Amino acid sequence: MRTRDLVVVGGGPAGMAAALAARDAGVRDILLLERDQHLGGILNQCIHPGFGLHRFKAELTGPEYADRFAKMTAAAPEIEVSLRSFVVGLTPERRVSYLKPGALEEVRARAVIMATGCRERTREMIPIPGTRPAGVYPAGLAQKMVNMEGWIPGREAVVIGSGDIGLIMARRMALEGVKVRAVIEIQDKTRGLVRNVVQCLEDFGIPLYMRHKVAAIRGRDRVEAVDVVRVDDKFAAVPGSGFTISCDTVLVSVGLIPENELLEAAGAAIDPRTNGPVSAELNGTSIPGVFACGNSFKVYDLVDWVSRDSELAGRAAAAYLAGGAR
């Protein structure tokens, strides 16, 4: 089995920044594994502007931000990029196994950086009573459908949750001609950036119901309506406040969960509340020589900070290797 100095799992903004920083800190043998056919990760579907104001002093779209890092990564001979490479195993001895088209590969790493990002919380993880019709999508999945596949998921939509993904998808759907009936937020303030409330909702006349929740999703085969109700300080429904919004699509934007099942399988301590690795310091894990960065370490709201902090992971891995790791 081949031994590599550093294996980076994930070719999104975190993995690319970590690999480049490790290279800059003197690591000469880096393998970057990415499951998709392109580098860039989730940025590839985030086609809206707002990225890179800190990092590049320019307002870029997600694909443009990703492309800048992808070009730097491709220009680094010390970094071997392996695409369509899906990591399926990690051991405490830092053996990494991954699937490539037609092959199961295994490599031993002197150091590993996990940059595996997040997955979305789903309808099943928050209590929404009602039926189980078609037409209920996690907002990020709908984003991929619209922006990468060109599929519009419905004609009239309600968005649950006012995080940035929900707000941005409300605008995206409205631009594509979908009637976005409402954004429903259980808290008394949005969890997204204020600018997104302005440019995503106000620009398109989309109502934002704060302190409201969806009491039920209705519909037999396809979503037909949602029942909405105002909530009190304890998030309990206020009697008599209910109303119904007809729609055929519900987008659920209720948060992200760091994707750390590989670390967990390797025996690393994972905080059951956040699903992030337990660590006394940024980008650490409980396994020596294994680091984690970006959204798989903690959920960020700006990619600029993902890049910045992931560079620290790259330097930490380089320092670990320079310290005589075997």
Place this chain on the structure above:
Amino acid sequence: MKRTMTCIECPRGCALEVTLENEWKVSAVAGHQCPRGEKYARQEVESPMRTLTTCVLTRGLELRMLPVRTSGPIPKGRLPDAMAAVKRIVVGTPVETGQAVAKDFLGLGVDLLAARPLGPAAGSPAN
């Protein structure tokens, strides 16, 4: 006359207090933490502008959709026309980031730019 608005120039989202001379003219701006805020407030009152980002259909390229952006902001009221025009574009040759897929888009003085590189689809004849 006063009006409050949130600056959308960057993620900080400054709360602006705009003093208006009349409905279309700003006399003073307060609450901004950088010069872009003042510029935004004046523009937003006089003629609101937005950068459009969306996707266009491709043919024979490695992804089905190509993300695109306008090279600069366009009048907010023209966004629906712009979306309708985007639907009539199909990109069939490989592109580089920043390459124009439509020049002087809708006569608005901005180009529609590819926001990522796209090569030919695997197995397709060389374009």
